Structures are given as structure tokens and as C-alpha cells.
Amino acid sequence: MPRTAETASFKFNHTMIRIRDPKVSLPFYMDTLGMDLLDKQNLGDFTLYFLGYDHDGTSKLPNEEQAKSRFNREGVLELTHNHGTESDASFQGYASGNADPGRGFGHIAITVDNIEAACARFEKLGVSFKKRLTDGKMKHIAFLLDPDGYWVEIVPAALKL
Amino acid sequence: MPRTAETASFKFNHTMIRIRDPKVSLPFYMDTLGMDLLDKQNLGDFTLYFLGYDHDGTSKLPNEEQAKSRFNREGVLELTHNHGTESDASFQGYASGNADPGRGFGHIAITVDNIEAACARFEKLGVSFKKRLTDGKMKHIAFLLDPDGYWVEIVPAALKL
Numbered sequence: 001m002p003r004t005a006e007t008a009s010f011k012f013n014h015t016m017i018r019i020r021d022p023k024v025s026l027p028f029y030m031d032t033l034g035m036d037l038l039d040k041q042n043l044g045d046f047t048l049y050f051l052g053y054d055h056d057g058t059s060k061l062p063n064e065e066q067a068k069s070r071f072n073r074e075g076v077l078e079l080t081h082n083h084g085t086e087s088d089a090s091f092q093g094y095a096s097g098n099a100d101p102g103r104g105f106g107h108i109a110i111t112v113d114n115i116e117a118a119c120a121r122f123e124k125l126g127v128s129f130k131k132r133l134t135d136g137k138m139k140h141i142a143f144l145l146d147p148d149g150y151w152v153e154i155v156p157a158a159l160k161l
Numbered sequence: 162m163p164r165t166a167e168t169a170s171f172k173f174n175h176t177m178i179r180i181r182d183p184k185v186s187l188p189f190y191m192d193t194l195g196m197d198l199l200d201k202q203n204l205g206d207f208t209l210y211f212l213g214y215d216h217d218g219t220s221k222l223p224n225e226e227q228a229k230s231r232f233n234r235e236g237v238l239e240l241t242h243n244h245g246t247e248s249d250a251s252f253q254g255y256a257s258g259n260a261d262p263g264r265g266f267g268h269i270a271i272t273v274d275n276i277e278a279a280c281a282r283f284e285k286l287g288v289s290f291k292k293r294l295t296d297g298k299m300k301h302i303a304f305l306l307d308p309d310g311y312w313v314e315i316v317p318a319a320l321k322l
Contacts, residue, residue: 007195009274012236015176016267034168071272072318074236075173094265102263104255106177111232113170121167157233
């Protein structure tokens, strides 16, 4: 139950990360991870892509209904593309947040029903792994690397810590 | 609808950020932003705190049911506390992701029904703002600063871009 009446309507709507090239990142998040593109906003020097899992079929609704639902749900990923990074040879890349300097943000995490099947499919698709299920001590989780090097944890939905 | 059968069970479960001091960050996320503590795991040198809005009353379920739901939902925030940072005078702080070096991650965002009321309450609570509603061009959104300096966007749920 909501902790207070004043915060009862609050939702953790989205997480924003910057991407170098949408032509590389969108196929990763949409085809490899299976998210839908909920909205795209070209705002001049940059474009925002809002992605999320469409569990309840809102991607089939009329555009206006879809747009309404974008801020009225949780689990949205916002990708910011600052135009030009994709073709700038001097671009240094974005920090993953997991090394100094720049340590802070850690990862996003996707839960899946069958982690062995999911990871076998990621291997088949040629996805880069930071940590396979068989690496290290934590055999029940894996970490992928997204095209910018951000860590994407893969966790079984039935995990008990 | 899910884009493929292979990704139909996938959920964007959580986003992880590191925090310096849970005694400061937990009140911010729980009391100011109204999240519930879904789970806490002390793993030796570090402790993980899983927070989220309890819209469907799972925090009232028995512990085992609650634990199950933690990975079977969206909109969870994982805070990682590496023990000792809170009392380490030489600790440099975590990068917000919005300045070089360390640029990459941008922010998390909370949607609210009444943004004027929400921001008035944040003012009353003494929260630090990165951008008030009245600052800059985007008068419909605000940005708070969490205790580590991460940006927390506040967005009206009915926003149309």
C-alpha cells in the first residue's frame, strides 16, 4: 500500500541512459531484449527513445492512448541520442558507471522466466557478455554488455536471494 | 503484445545505483519519494536495498510471497551500499553520470498526478532541486538531486510531449 496519501500516485516511470548510435542500440533493446518502442521524440539536437515491455497490449492502442500510458506505468527505458556521436571519430564513449572515474550507476536488470534458454539465445545472437552464467560465483545470474558498454543484468524471475 | 515468444516473459525489473550512506538515502527514497523497502540483502562487504512503489499491496504479503514478487515486477530501484563509504573522509563521491568524466547514465524519473503539489511538498521537506518547475524552458518537469547527487526527474503522469 502507498506509504502516504501524498505519494500514492507516484510511479518509478523510467531510467535514462545516453547512447552513441540508435542504429545499433535500438536493435539491441528491441530485437535482442524484446522491448517495444513506446515513443520517439526528436527535439532538435537530440532524440529521445522510450522503450518498454508491452505486457498489456498498449502498443495496439491509438497513438494518443499510447502516449498517455507512457508516463503512467513503470519499467520504461529512455535512450538519449545526442546527434552526431554516432559519426564522431573522436567520441570517447559513455561511462558504464562501473569504473573510476564515473562510478555510480551500476546496471539495469531484465528478469526472465527461463534464464538458461534466454542466455543460450543471447549466445546464438552474438551478444557480448560481461559475465556468463558459468563465470564467477553467482551461477544464477548473467550480465550482458549493451552496445555502449552498459551492464544489463539477466535474472531469473524466480530467484531467491 | 510481446514482440517474440522468446522474450514474452521478459520484464525491466530494476535499475541499480550506488549510494554512499543508506542512513541518508533510505529516508530520501522512502519518506520523500514514498517507496517501500521490498528487500534488503547484507552480502558481506556490501548491502543491497530493493525499493519500489507497492501499488498492489505486496508489502502486506508473507515474506516469502513478497520476496517472489521482487523479481517478477517492474519499477524496482536497487541501491548498493559498499560498507565504509559513509564514514570515509577521503571518499570522492559517486558520479551522477551527467558530467565528464563519467557521462552516460542520466537520471531516474518518478511520475506524479499533481506535479505542483508534489514539488511544493518537496520544497517543504527541504529537498535539493537541480531544476524547479519555474527554471529553464521546460516548465512542466522538475529535477531533484538525491543525496549522492543523482538526478531524479519529476514528471506529470498526464504529460504530452
